[in-house]
Amino acid sequence: MSTISLKIEFGGGLELLFANQRSYSLSIPAIVPTNNRTTPTPPPTPDQPQEPVETKPADVTYLIHHMRDHLLKEREELFIEDDTVRPGILVLINDVDWELEGEGEYVLKDGDEVVFISTLHGG
Amino acid sequence: MSTISLKIEFGGGLELLFANQRSYSLSIPAIVPTNNRTTPTPPPTPDQPQEPVETKPADVTYLIHHMRDHLLKEREELFIEDDTVRPGILVLINDVDWELEGEGEYVLKDGDEVVFISTLHGG
Amino acid sequence: MSTLPLEDYKRYGRQMILDGFGLPGQLKLQRASVAVVGAGGLGCPALQYLGAAGIGRIGIIDHDRVELSNLSRQILHNEETVGMYKADSATQALKRLNSHLTVDAITTALTAENALSLLAPYDVILDCTDNAPTRYLLSDTAVALKKPLVSGAAQKYEGQLCVYNLGPDGPCYRCLFPKPPAQDTVGTCEETGILGVVTGIIGDMQALETIRLITGLHDYKPSLLMFSALSSPQFKNFKLRTRNVKCAACGTAEQRLGEIKDIDYVQFCGGPRPDWER
Amino acid sequence: MSTLPLEDYKRYGRQMILDGFGLPGQLKLQRASVAVVGAGGLGCPALQYLGAAGIGRIGIIDHDRVELSNLSRQILHNEETVGMYKADSATQALKRLNSHLTVDAITTALTAENALSLLAPYDVILDCTDNAPTRYLLSDTAVALKKPLVSGAAQKYEGQLCVYNLGPDGPCYRCLFPKPPAQDTVGTCEETGILGVVTGIIGDMQALETIRLITGLHDYKPSLLMFSALSSPQFKNFKLRTRNVKCAACGTAEQRLGEIKDIDYVQFCGGPRPDWER
Ligand SMILES: [Zn+2]
Ligand SMILES: [Zn+2]
16 A cells, blocks of 8 residues: 655644654555545444445545544644644645645645644743 | 756855845756766867767756856856865755765755855854 | 934944845834834843834833743843833833833733724834733734734744734734634743743844834745744744635624624633733 | 752743753753853843853953944943943843853953963853954864854844854864855955844854753754845754864864964964954
């Protein structure tokens, strides 16, 4: 199965949700289920025959689900909301605001760097 | 002929030698003469038959000659010395000191960014 | 076109001989007015370089008083001004450096009721505050007044810098952060700590961006600078979206905020916190 | 292990509660000694945050006197200290902020003859000077004393920062720049100008790197930070080579420099310049 290597990074305190580690290197499959399920589908049983799984190229929405399922250590609701990041979080893909790149629908490519930051308030 | 696109940038006052422009995008041939000649060889004449030109993949030494021949606006001796940059100049290839990358022998690839800086003294 | 007093050529000569600055740049600074909201970790360094550069009129808005715990980073205050209003203490420091400055020391708290009138007289607003409600209030006010908001923030080893409401289509704070982050993930400098010099670096960057805006040296491309003292590289620069037409504050759609004076910024940010260190 | 006076817990509390800092970090700062060479555009902001953070002993080496033209960026000096030695003026400002500091104000010029003895008492050396000969002298001295050299430079809209002689194999200034740049391409701040806040940003970064070195928060990876106020991005970080075994100053090969006191640094850098503004 072909995979994509990514670098993700946190700022503004978000790293606290991810074991207080500021950056991760990770691999995700290049083709993923459209429903963003990140764990293998259970094997078919006589009662439940395997349904064909709809797929898509891995995008940022999938990455967010992957992070929730495999990296997030606590307080899921502070990171993800309605299948996307919480509105107080800014996502940047290769140094560009994800809003300019199609947000969750941006199709990831090998070597992409995705940064998730929360705004700081101190002074 | 295949070409390579590069970005070059100057700092620390070196831009003054290059029309006071801090960055340039440029293309150079992927395969270049080993002698770093950056202009076409003159066509053969009956007196001077064309000699076969030895070639190499374009490297940083070639780039330096290209810059001297096509971009440098003044005072060649402040930029180039003994076929390489003057010792007071630091070269950085994709954010890494060129000394770690093979210096002039580093073979350029499409999209590389090469920065030339002179040390600042002010305070 | 007026000129400068002879003494100012000497005082500001090193910046006036810069390409793209010159006498016109110095006159622009002299005629400009800047409001610095918060005279703490970010405000002190920003004020210092704005005052040194010769900004004509500087408003300092802060209703807090200097405490000993401020002195490890709030470098305009000193042991003798402990107990004084920060706005007054900072004014005294600025005047010591540059007696020609016009400084408005404002020691009343910035509120939804007075923000528009307090900030209206200034060309550029610097957000040097330390809490979410004031940050949203300042952003909404800057949008209403159509003024750039040079926003800095710092906590622990980290800092952020962004000019909101930049030019015709730069985003406001709400465009980027329609909802405040959960209180659990943020905390104050008092709770989480701050390395003083990080506020210095971000405050200086705020002064720089302000000077660029006033003198016409800004490229008007909205971007966010992220600083992390212990990372490598320490600085990252991100290209930002343009204004969001659906933004409640600066957008063109109908979901407008209503009048600033009617908004409860503290409730919007999750209610009062046990202790804000301003 | 000694402890801090109770008052210091209050003064330095915001940094002491940081992860990786704590009481041990504060004690390391308190026991450290730092030499800041040059109390000008870079030295002033660096000194300010080093003093605020509670460095135990600070040496300020500068033989120049404060001039009015310094005040647009050298923010520890003020109108009343014009004419005073910069080292004394800066000391006065630091003591105002933090009366517990131990400051050595050294108003003699740093020369090849006295550099080793003047700098030997300090753990870290900051190069906040403004001319090539002194920069080479400081580098050679730091190599001889086996101490890190936190070097800043600023001119026009640009700045550079590098910690030389970092850890066991970080390069020295000569490893990177075996020959000084041609005088024609450099110029002084007086000739080419300087935007004051650029020196603030670089000077603050020097204070930060110094604090990281002393508290053990540095990663010891040699790198060069380049800052350009008008570019986008404004900061670039470059990974540097290790020590050059053939370096005349720090290398292991035979082409050694000889004794520092015998080197004519001014001649090495192309002879005297018409006017150095230190
Ligand atoms: Zn908006
Ligand atoms: Zn060396």
